[in-house]
Amino acid sequence: MTQTFQFDATDAKIVELLRLNGRANNQQIAETLGLTATTVSTRIKRLEDANQLRVVAVSDFSAHGFNVLLKIAVEVDGRPVNDVAQDLAALPEVFAVHLVTGRYDIDMLIALQGFDDLSGFLLNDLSTVRGIRSLTPAVVVDIIKYQFDVAPIEARDR
Numbered sequence: 237m238t239q240t241f242q243f244d245a246t247d248a249k250i251v252e253l254l255r256l257n258g259r260a261n262n263q264q265i266a267e268t269l270g271l272t273a274t275t276v277s278t279r280i281k282r283l284e285d286a287n288q289l290r291v292v293a294v295s296d297f298s299a300h301g302f303n304v305l306l307k308i309a310v311e312v313d314g315r316p317v318n319d320v321a322q323d324l325a326a327l328p329e330v331f332a333v334h335l336v337t338g339r340y341d342i343d344m345l346i347a348l349q350g351f352d353d354l355s356g357f358l359l360n361d362l363s364t365v366r367g368i369r370s371l372t373p374a375v376v377v378d379i380i381k382y383q384f385d386v387a388p389i390e391a392r393d394r
Contacts, residue, residue, distance in 0.1 A: 241286040246271070250279055251289055258291050302347035304354065305376035309340035315367030317341045323365045329357055340372070 246269065253265050262273040262280070269276070283289035297305065312320045317335060321342050325333045332345040348354060358373065 241282075241288065243288060247279060247283060247288070250276060251283065254280075254289070254291055297347050301349050303350055304348040305379070306346040306348065306354070306357075307374045307376060308344050308346060309372040309374075310342040310344065310368055311339070311370040312341040312367050313369035320365060320367040323367075324362075327361055327365075329353075329361065 249269055250265055253260055253268060262276040265271075266273045266276045280289065297303075310320070310324070321333050321335055324330055324342065324344055329346045329348060330344050331347055334343045335341065336343050346357065348357060358371070362368065362371065
């Protein structure tokens with residue numbers, strides 16, 4: 237029999253502390269919440285095992301020499317959309333691929349070192365992917381908000 241996962245207020249507090257500081261250790265979280273480090277460790281493991289929590293590092297694009305961010309809308313024809321999306325996701329410059337509704341089938345985000353790389357990516361790399369009917373590229377001129385984590389849990393309950 238499958239046991240259902242119960243996400244409680246203590247779990248929410250642990251997740252929120254990790255959302256604010258992904259480097260916080262179990263002892264720091266325990267002291268903040270008035271728990272033991274063992275309890276925090278057990279709860280984090282349970283959250284991870286239930287796919288309720290994943291702590292990851294997020295790198296800065298420009299710190300790694302990527303100065304051009306590109307959003308490309310893709311219209312697919314002649315192949316299953318998911319197959320095209322998988323091929324696009326395999327390209328090293330592509331860091332996000334989304335299946336979407338609307339005029340286009342796929343939206344993807346690409347990071348390039350400079351504008352000199354743009355034509356090569358569009359004409360060479362993307363041309364290897366079968367099933368692309370049309371592309372609508374757009375250069376990101378400014379990032380207003382880039383938040384990797386999800387909304388705070390309490391915001392979802394409103």
